[in-house]
Amino acid sequence: MTRPGILKGWFLIRRDLPQSRRLALTGVSFLLPLAIWCFVSYIPWIWHPDVKIELSAEREGVTTVFTAGDHVSRKFFPEFVEAVRTENAAVLSARAAGTSERGAKRKNQKLLRQLAPLATQHGWLPYTEAQNDAVLYTLWRDIATGAKATSKPALTAENLSVVRKNWALLSATSPTFSYKALPDESLLKLVPQGKPANPIYLPAPDEVISAGLRDFSAKVPDGELTMSQRYKKSLGVIFMGFFWASLVGIPIGILCGVFDFFSKLFEPFVDFFRYMPAPTFSTLLVAVLLAGDAPKIALVFIGTVFQLILVVSKTTRLLEPSLLEAAQTLGAKPRQMITHVVIPGIMPNLYNDLRILLGWAWTWLVIAELIGVKSGLTEFIETQGRFRNFDRVFPIIILIGVTGFVMDQFLSFLHGIFFPWTGTSGPVARAIVKAVKQPILAIAGSASSKRAIQP
Amino acid sequence: MSTEIAIPDYREQSHEVASRFARLRQRTFALEVRGLTKLFESSRNVVTALDDVSFSVHKRELLSVIGPSGCGKSTLVRILAGLETPTAGELRVYGEPVSGPGSDRGMVFQGYTLFPWRTVKENVMFGPQMSGTPAFTAESEAREWIELVGLSKFENAYPHQLSGGMKQRVAIARALANQPRVLFMDEPFGALDAQTRCQMQSYLLEIWKNVDITIVFITHDLDEAVFLSDRILVLDANPGRVREIVEVPVPRPRSSDQLFDPTFLSVRKHIDNLIHPPGQEQKDAPVLRMAVADPDVV
Numbered sequence: 001m002t003r004p005g006i007l008k009g010w011f012l013i014r015r016d017l018p019q020s021r022r023l024a025l026t027g028v029s030f031l032l033p034l035a036i037w038c039f040v041s042y043i044p045w046i047w048h049p050d051v052k053i054e055l056s057a058e059r060e061g062v063t064t065v066f067t068a069g070d071h072v073s074r075k076f077f078p079e080f081v082e083a084v085r086t087e088n089a090a091v092l093s094a095r096a097a098g099t100s101e102r103g104a105k106r107k108n109q110k111l112l113r114q115l116a117p118l119a120t121q122h123g124w125l126p127y128t129e130a131q132n133d134a135v136l137y138t139l140w141r142d143i144a145t146g147a148k149a150t151s152k153p154a155l156t157a158e159n160l161s162v163v164r165k166n167w168a169l170l171s172a173t174s175p176t177f178s179y180k181a182l183p184d185e186s187l188l189k190l191v192p193q194g195k196p197a198n199p200i201y202l203p204a205p206d207e208v209i210s211a212g213l214r215d216f217s218a219k220v221p222d223g224e225l226t227m228s229q230r231y232k233k234s235l236g237v238i239f240m241g242f243f244w245a246s247l248v249g250i251p252i253g254i255l256c257g258v259f260d261f262f263s264k265l266f267e268p269f270v271d272f273f274r275y276m277p278a279p280t281f282s283t284l285l286v287a288v289l290l291a292g293d294a295p296k297i298a299l300v301f302i303g304t305v306f307q308l309i310l311v312v313s314k315t316t317r318l319l320e321p322s323l324l325e326a327a328q329t330l331g332a333k334p335r336q337m338i339t340h341v342v343i344p345g346i347m348p349n350l351y352n353d354l355r356i357l358l359g360w361a362w363t364w365l366v367i368a369e370l371i372g373v374k375s376g377l378t379e380f381i382e383t384q385g386r387f388r389n390f391d392r393v394f395p396i397i398i399l400i401g402v403t404g405f406v407m408d409q410f411l412s413f414l415h416g417i418f419f420p421w422t423g424t425s426g427p428v429a430r431a432i433v434k435a436v437k438q439p440i441l442a443i444a445g446s447a448s449s450k451r452a453i454q455p
Numbered sequence: 456m457s458t459e460i461a462i463p464d465y466r467e468q469s470h471e472v473a474s475r476f477a478r479l480r481q482r483t484f485a486l487e488v489r490g491l492t493k494l495f496e497s498s499r500n501v502v503t504a505l506d507d508v509s510f511s512v513h514k515r516e517l518l519s520v521i522g523p524s525g526c527g528k529s530t531l532v533r534i535l536a537g538l539e540t541p542t543a544g545e546l547r548v549y550g551e552p553v554s555g556p557g558s559d560r561g562m563v564f565q566g567y568t569l570f571p572w573r574t575v576k577e578n579v580m581f582g583p584q585m586s587g588t589p590a591f592t593a594e595s596e597a598r599e600w601i602e603l604v605g606l607s608k609f610e611n612a613y614p615h616q617l618s619g620g621m622k623q624r625v626a627i628a629r630a631l632a633n634q635p636r637v638l639f640m641d642e643p644f645g646a647l648d649a650q651t652r653c654q655m656q657s658y659l660l661e662i663w664k665n666v667d668i669t670i671v672f673i674t675h676d677l678d679e680a681v682f683l684s685d686r687i688l689v690l691d692a693n694p695g696r697v698r699e700i701v702e703v704p705v706p707r708p709r710s711s712d713q714l715f716d717p718t719f720l721s722v723r724k725h726i727d728n729l730i731h732p733p734g735q736e737q738k739d740a741p742v743l744r745m746a747v748a749d750p751d752v753v
Contacts, residue, residue, distance in 0.1 A: 325538050329562035329630070330581055331586055331633060
């Protein structure tokens, strides 16, 4: 059976694809989830079980108040709208019958603020001045007279007529805001408006991007950390923990790999200890090391070092034993076999191990930052998560992921530069090595000739 | 039939060859092996890998060790190089008893065992560096050894950039740079293709001619053993014992033309008979139930 032409060459069992196709697929592997996210977010008839309120209203005798930005279920929203319409109808009929409610000044003031979310959305009011009644009052005028048109969201025809009817009453008493001049009888309420939305835990890509940009460029009050400071702090915890783990783990791992003595002395306990989850030590660490970064670093250390010892000892044992025998027949002493054969021989694999273990250390980031005094990026995630501001949480999660991924790719690229002799370097790495090698050889050459002059 | 008649007795030596052997016998012993025995003990049984192996090699002689697979060739050479300890027996290099590995005995392995992180030059420098030779001296010496094996163009290449034959030449240069008194070679050309192998054998003889070195060469290739050696030590298998030490009557200098000389064939046939006793193939040949009878394919 022949395959259709277009698929030919893409599905070959255990065969590598050509470079261009590989690159294309790498791109697709990232674009695909992104595309799914966009589809779910931007195509209204896919999912969207909620309505995101853009214009809200208070109902008489109901204590639950929705504000703009709140999500309600798609089933409930029409009930909400109907309730407000019914109230408006009651106000109109009372007005017609001449039995209008009196003493509604306070209620009317609140009602005027219904336009506040629109005003901030359009940039007519800063976020912090959503209760500036004087400006809101002029806004009612401008919308009623058509001097200002709303676009995000646009008011429905129904609401435009509400605005005009209200403004007719308001302008009759005062052209500018004054509490005393507010009409005594009830004004009409704007009917709630909203758009289909996904649950709050799945913000759309543009919301995540704009929230991320806002958070990263935002000025923060004194005493709080900016996002980039938080980021540095988080990276600091990881790197310090990983640094100490490497400093302790690599020598022990190499010793275990070289000498059965150390292997049998250390490895059984290490094997046992690594099954105790690092977070179980968190309270203990805080008690011993007190608040601050020390217990966090210690947690990353504990979470990493035991794996590291085992991995390094295994890597050391994987060194071709015939290389050691060759060194022996060339007159290498035991100490020289370690310094001149074992250590240089395991370097490339050790480097890869460390790269993988750095990824392992990343996974402790969140837990480490939660213990003791919360700090870094995690504190931000925690706080915003509690407020259900998931559009502000996602950028941080993505940032952590991107940092880890980019770092790993970069380190793997450096592997080709550090270890050209493994023959796995890519073309770019080879070019760099070639460019750097000449000067280094020249320096090394002059250094060795100097040494030779000495008797 | 006619070829068989033409082959002389392998013990017949021309005058020239005989007098060369006489002179060789006058030389001091580079290597003496006395009563070497190696037992591998496991919890269930004891395997005798080598049983009372004794022989000696004269200075600047090239001795091959050959035998059927499993005869303990590799064990023998590993013991000689000091990588394994014998259960019993004695080993002397120029009269001095030795144990454990040392720079007086070099070794070339079948797997190339070059240090992949070192360039060709750095590989050759390894031995002298270990014994504390200053880098500059070691480097200039290494250059000479590399030139000897004809790899000057590649002195800054890494092993992964070299072909199998080139790697093995580096390994030889590396062993020689350490200036050992005896060089052991454990099937050094076993992993090479037939053509490269022939080249390497000629190379080795050329190097041996120019360097003051005694070589013990392990192989399972009859032609290789006859082509290279002064004498061939034939080992028996299970347990490994010395079957016979054969003097090769082929005159030196050797060339690949001699591969079909009657003297060459005589000694080759003799050793072949020692390793594979005649008639064994037929005895072991399997008989299929559904065997096909075809008089032209026999």
